[in-house]
Amino acid sequence: MDEEQILHLCMQAGCLLLRCGGETSRVEQTIAHMAIGAGAAPGSVQSFVTPTGIFVSMTTETGTTTRLTRVSGPARLDLSKVTRINDLSRRLKWGAYTVTEALTELDRIETGPPRYPHWIRMLAAAASSGSFTIIMGGYPTDFLFGAAGGLLAQEITGWLTQYAPRFFAVLLAALAGALLAVVARVCGLTRHEGAIIIGAILPLLPGLAVTNSIRDLLAGDLIAGVARGAEAIFTAAAIAVAVAVAIGVSPHLA
């Protein structure tokens, strides 16, 4: 049993899981499972995970080793990778992998391409926004505007989060989607700009943040739960401001 290697494995898995959108409680649990799978005594590896950093410490007869990693930068949400790491930790615990094999597999998961290529995600953003527009009471022709708005919003956030804080990116993306709906209304192309706006902002909704926040709070990870909740509320507020601005300027465009 190699202490360094176990801590390294736990840290790698934890960071990747956190970046891909795993709950912090899941990260802590995975670290505990992986440590046992890698041969550490049960309870000898303790972790404390927050949305922006991971502490892992391991106690043996010779002393305690602690690692700390800051997790920052834009999150690349990828629930496929979360699932694969989950499987990996389960297999490691059952003894189907050695520590070295697990590290190689982890590397493969980290550097692997996203589950769906970019064009499928663009199509998905358009399809979900268009469908939602009609569910919210738009005419069948409004599907096109909803789809265009959703595509626009999705692409703008994807591009802007590389340079700006997420809230700002969401604000501008929602503004673009909502303005598209308002312009369509002003040009006389639609009568349901509300349904189009709601459809267009769908890809921006903080669904994962809300769900993770609730799950973390339930698991007793209070700090992470409150932090994720704040993230969700800020994102929702950014969307609300953008929609309010779009509604506000619409009478002046006519």
Next chain:
Amino acid sequence: MIIIVLSMVATVAFAILYQIPARAIVSVGCLGAVAELFMLAAAHYHVGLAAASFVASLVVSLLSEALARVQRMPVTVFAVPGIIVLVPGMEAYAAMKDFVVHQYVLGLATGTQTVLIAGALASGLVIAGILARSVWRPRIHGPEQTRG
């Protein structure tokens, strides 16, 4: 009928934005349809929106917890896209619109309705989570090692 199909499309497409595994797609689509069915039934029988959202969210979350254990995947894979058709978009939009045109009292009313529905969604998730944690967890995940 078309609404049900559209809600499946919206749910699956939203799930793809979160890069869910391919073998979860069918179940996720069904979850979206179940959620929309509940909302349509509620509208038909004149049940309040908040109450309907709570029941729908509870059912979808419980199904998500069950599917997560059957298909061995994180619960979030199912729960996040599953509840997306329940999001009170129309209410939130109406509230913002009322505020912008200075109809503050109307805006407060619709805004309160929005917050209630969102709260009902969250409560459904919370209660399903508590039930799943207390009933299912020990059998599938094994005993917790590090926490008392």
